Amino acid sequence: MYAIEKNKGPSLVKNIDWFIIINVILINVIGLIVLKGMADQKEIPNLFMKQLIASILGIAVMIIVMIIDYKDLKILGIPAYFITVFLLVAVLLVGVGREETGTRGWLMLGPLSVQPSELGKVAMVIAAAFYFERLQQGRSLKHVLLLLASTALPIGLVLLQPDFGTAMVYVFMFLCMLFVSGIKYRYIFIFGGSVLLVFPLLWFTVLVNVLPNHMITRIQSFLNPSAHENSGAYQVRMAIRxxxxxxxxxxGLGKGKATFMVPEVETDSIFAVVGEEMGFVGAVVLVALFAVLLLRCLYIARFAKDKFGTFLVIGLMAMFLFHFVENVGMNIGILPMTGIPLPFVSSGGSSVVVNYLAVGIIVSVSMRRQKPMFEA
Structure with a gap:
């Protein structure tokens, strides 16, 4: 059992980071506005109402979590991690998913569908942050093994669904936390270079026989879009158009045709609707809000009171960064198409609630951060 030094000080209410809270709510409002127009066009009111309810629930979760001292996550994160692993195993046994991709990633709880892999992102970050902090205090083979095991287990379970897009998010979060842990950069460059050199060989000898057909088609259509205009590249082509x-x-809101013409428009291709209905100005505003969110996370991580807080914020920031860059990138044709939603904008109750949960943790760290010189 590890002793936890609690953060003490004056009232934390005046230290609430309204900057980041208002920022994410504005992003969420844009998403709700876009989904309301789509719901009206398709005459599916539940599309908007479910997202609105999830957003309200998410804000409530954020408020509760940000009040809790983030250091308590060293204890609370243990049962949360094992519950998440249990849910990821349950998904493999009784989960449901998309027929077109073969992914089994949702649990049906009465009228609700829950995606445990979303919660798994936060649980993995908490576990990894704990062991990264231990390694900062003194290297131990036991902690290295526990770090690798606690990270590999949820990644492996997500790959078995199979959901390669979400697994990539997990890997990216871990790599970003590893990057700030103090590892020598030459090891990162050696690893990255090795992956680039080995990937072509793996592609032709292993991956083409292991990856699902839809993923192979997406990669091939990204590399050669003209040869897959009416198959793998169709979604990207319609989104760009x-x-x-x-x-x-x-x-104009609710007047776009992307709602009917672009596949998976409520989730994967929601940015196409933003670009069509709000134009270049609306798209730039949305991108700017995400940029501000990410920069604010970097600031909070820089002045976190301890390494545990720094690793928490970096891991969660990496989650937002990957989702944002991948979703926007795939909709404008510069990255391969994956099933990655745009945080706070794409339809998906589990995603919205977990994103607000992540923001709650980040705000909790911010409320208890070190004050830099000259800051009031």
Whole structure:
């Protein structure tokens, strides 16, 4: 059992980071506005109502979590991690998913569908942050093994669904935390270079026989879009077309055609609707809000009171960064298409609640951070 030094000081209410809270709520509001227009067009009111309820629930979760001292996660994170692992195992046994991809990633709890892999991102970050802090205090083979095991287990369970897009998010979060842990950069460059050199060999000898057909098609369509215009590249081609159709100020909320023409538009391709209905101006505003969110996370990580707080914020920031870059990138054709939603914007109750949970942890760290010189 590890003793936890609790943060003490004056009232924390005045230390609430309203900057980051207002920022994510604005992003969420944009998502709700876009989904309301889509719901009206498709005459599916539940599309908007479920997202609205999830957003309200998410804000409530954020408030509760940010009040809790983030250091308590060293204890609370243990049962949360094992519950998450149990849910990821349950998904493999009784879960449901998408027929077109063969992914089994949702649990049905009455009228609700829950995606445990979303919660797994936060649980993995908490576990990894704990062991990274231990390694900072003094290297131990036991802690290295526990770090690798606690990270590999949820990644392996997500790969078995199989959900390679979400597994990539897990790996990216771990690598970002590893990057700030003090590891020598030459090891990172050696590892990255080795992956680039070995990947072509793995592709032709192993991956083409292991990866699902839909993923192989997506990779091939990204490398050669003209050869897959009506198959793997169709979604990207339609997304780019409708983003361009928005021009400077957009065609107007609820008046776009992307709602009917772009596959998976409520989740994977929601940015196409933003670009079409809000135009270049709306897309830039959304991108700017995400940029501010990420920069604020870096600031909070820099002035966190301890290494545990720093690793927590970096891991969760990496989650937002990967989702944002991948979702926008795949919709404008510069990254391969994956099933990665845009945080706070794409339809998905589990995603919205977990994103607010992550923000709650980040705000908890911010409320208890060290004050830099000249800050009031």
């Amino acid at each position: 409708h983003i361009g159709r928005g021009q400077l100020t957009g065609v």
